[in-house]
Amino acid sequence: MTLNFPFRNITVNELWDFLDKSKVQEYSEIRKNPDSWKKEYFETSIDIWKEGLVSFENEILQVVNTTNQNTIDEYFKQLSNLLVNLHNHLSEDFLREKVNEWNQEIYKKYEEQVEKDSDSFFKNKTTERNHLEEYEVSERYPPFLPTPSFLNTSKKIKKINYNYFCIEKSPELIEVNYIEDYFILVENLFQTLIKIAKKYYNPWKNGEIVSKSDNIIKLKPVIFLEGDHDITYIIKAAELLGKSELLGKIELRQRDGFRNLDKLWSELKKDSWETIPQIKIFLYDCDTQKQNEDFGHHYRRIIPTLENGFIKNGIENLFPKTLIEKAIKEKDAYIDFKSESGITRGIKYQREHCEVNKDEKKNFCSWVCKNASKEDFENFNVIFDIIEGLIE
Incomplete structure (x- = not known):
């Protein structure tokens, strides 16, 4: 291979x-x-x-x-x-x-285009006349109305020849x-x-990286998540919910967004570059509209949406409304409130939702991990259930 x-x-x-x-x-x-x-x-x-x-x-x-x-x-x-x-x-x-x-190439193409445009211009009949020369032409009048052929509606129109050729464009050279x-x-x-x-x-x-494959009986499963904050929340949840031993059996890695999770998932499905089987779990946030999928020892799982969650997107959906309200009192910049209205199939709708401000995600995460209780992290058990169901 x-x-x-x-x-x-x-x-x-x-x-x-x-x-x-x-x-x-x-x-x-x-x-x-x-x-x-x-x-x-x-x-x-x-x-x-x-x-x-x-x-x-x-x-x-x-x-x-x-x-x-x-x-x-x-x-x-x-x-x-x-x-x-x-x-x-x-x-x-x-x-x-x-x-x-590149500039030489650009200028050469520019000169070729100028020559082409020049040839085209001077093939025009008006170039035979002098600059500012007056001349007459017959034109149908009025030009925009159809007229019978037996009616003589043509009219002599006096024109002035403004004949000259000017290159207006400059070559788009790299500065x-x-x-x-x-x-x-x-x-x-x-x-x-x-x-x-x-x-x-x-x-x-320096000889410090040596293969572990000869001595490994079972590799630790890897959980890929969308971001750093997801990892921080899960570690804190494990500490409060008594799941630290479970985390000791796995590795947590972040992929900086669900699109990067998608890229890695696609590559691993090709099964073209790994040499040792290892459980890999791709854990997506609830709002990514993905579907659970299995491929060999690779598993794609989506964190279930908490229907009564105050925040509808991201892993923060798992936090109760009471915690979010405490956070807002501490610093209202943590949370953004948005409204959406429209018409679907003739029916008007009005939706309101809130989300963690993108520039405050790190600060919000730090505040939660410092102030949240065990009860505030209770819904994170669904994540540990997913992990336990796949590795044990």
Whole structure:
């Protein structure tokens, strides 16, 4: 079986994309016009790449903890080669050289287009006349009404020839003055990637990462969740509900959003890169509209919605209304209240809901873990029931 390491490859290849002509040109256009719609698109591409680093690091952990030594060695050798190759091309001089090549291509296409437009213009009959020359033409009058052929409704119209040819557009060259800033941006992304890679590569190079597969009888199951706060809540719930021993039997990892859970689920279903069976549970929040699914030793489960939950989305749905009200009294910025109205099949509706403010999620999580009681976490038993049902 050929081993495939998709998240490593995706992460490195997508960073290469930032050295492509389209990205550099996009950045140049944004700097020229900061209000361009392309700015949000460009910034989103950076955010997506950064989100992928979570998948990349989890893949490293998967390889280190579940594969034989040959696979581990091969993984880090390939990773080193990929990063060295990228680093060799990641220089301001290289970028300037590429920009000069691209600008030459752009200008050549521009000249070809000017020549084409010029030929087209001078083939027009009006070019035979002089600039500002007066001349008459016959036109049907009025031009917008149909008239019988036997009626003579034509009229002589005097016109002035304003004949001249002007190139209004300029070639959309990449601005060389922005190269230094763009290089710094890409270099910072590369250093972020290197930081994660060295975290594991250096211990491997020093002989500190040794395969565990020969000695492992049963690997700990892994629970993948949407975010860091989910893990924090579950650890606190286990402490209050007497489930800490259960958590000692598993690993909790976050994926930074349900879309990244989806990506990993899809990859693992291909069953193309794992070498040792290990239970993996993908635990989605109640509002993600997913369905439970089993695939081998992989399980996708959705936290059930608490119908009387004050907050309708996220793991916070499991908290009682009384706790949320206490939090609001402590700091009303924790919770956002929203209303929605509309008409469905002729029936008007009005809905109101609340959710944790996205910028206060961390603060809200800290407050809950400090102030909530055992009773406030009682509904988290449904999560522990799911875990126990799959690993025991």
